[in-house]
Amino acid sequence: MNGHIMQPALNLETIKVACSNCNLRELCMPVGFNVDEMKRLDEVVEKRRRVKQGELLFNSGDTFTSLYAIRTGFFKTCVTSEDGREQVTGFQMAGEIIGMDGIVSDRHNCNAVALEDAEVCVMPFATVEDLSRELPALQRHVHKIMSREIVRENSVMMLLGNMRAEERLAAFLLNLLQRLHARGLSQSELVLRMTREEIGSYLGLKLETVSRAFSKFSEDGIIEVKQRYVKVLEPDALKKIFNPQTY
Missing domain, CATH: 1.10.10.10 (Winged helix-like DNA-binding domain superfamily/Winged helix DNA-binding domain)
Incomplete structure (x- = not known):
């Protein structure tokens, strides 16, 4: 975050990543798909993106286009207050999906910073939405992830309020x-x-x-x-x- 942030285009790879061959698929994607459904699911992942330690995956205010499945590495999400102080809102690790904060307003409302060298699978949200209509298991999984975020935020509020x-x-x-x-x-x-x-x-x-x-x-x-x-x-x-x- 100290002026070392590379432009996204320099971090994008064109290597195709197959969810069906990923050892994290049971964590970030639903299980129980048949072969044809897994092939369709592979279409969700557009590319990989490497993010160096200290770099931003996305910035508050950026246009929301994609969800990101963390393949390797560790991230923090944070917001900056009006007086310039940083408030950490969460920590995310391999197998988790990041970027859902942007769904509500089509813009991200927090920064996502790599705490170590990381790699993510880029999943355009429009593709996720289209495929969710065809694959109910994927739709349920996306809803579960969103629900988990709500539960997590409620848990943090309890932490801050009562403990x-x-x-x-x-x-x-x-x-x-x-x-x-x-x-x-x-x-x-x-x-x-x-x-x-x-x-x-x-x-x-x-x-x-x-x-x-x-x-x-x-x-x-x-x-x-x-x-x-x-x-x-x-x-x-x-x-x-x-x-x-x-x-």
Whole structure:
């Protein structure tokens, strides 16, 4: 974001990507299609686009044309307040679809920034809409993704409104682990692609508060922290902090 943003045309590849051959298809696309339906689904993906760390996938105010399935890498979405402060609104990883914020007004209302070198599959929304009319399973899947976004936003509002700092951080770590586990990764280890400051922005906490919460978890033997590497030693303790009434 510091003047290193390349123009989109330089990032576009013409290599065709087949959803049917992608190991993430069960995460970002519906399952249960027959061979012919999978061929039709492959038509949704127009091309791949590479996004370097720190570059924008799309900017607030850009015309909305496509959804993006994250193939590799990690993104953050954020908005900028009138006084220039950045508010992180979400973190997205491989297998997730990004860009739905633009559907409502035909323009994106947030920035999507790569937190590491990433690659996305570009899916023109007009094509998605056309094919959804023919394939009810795809239409249901798109509705599920939109619904999940609404649920996620409601969960964040609950985090910001009712939870103490340690509860917010516990919920954040548990959510990341659950999403990574769905991708076949470890249930107890993760590398944070975002900074402590970005975590604080997302959770509505100051940087110092986030650092103190990490230190408290580490001192209590709940997690082991080495810079951005986090290992959860006591997952039940983390769950108890997040949801004490169930214990």
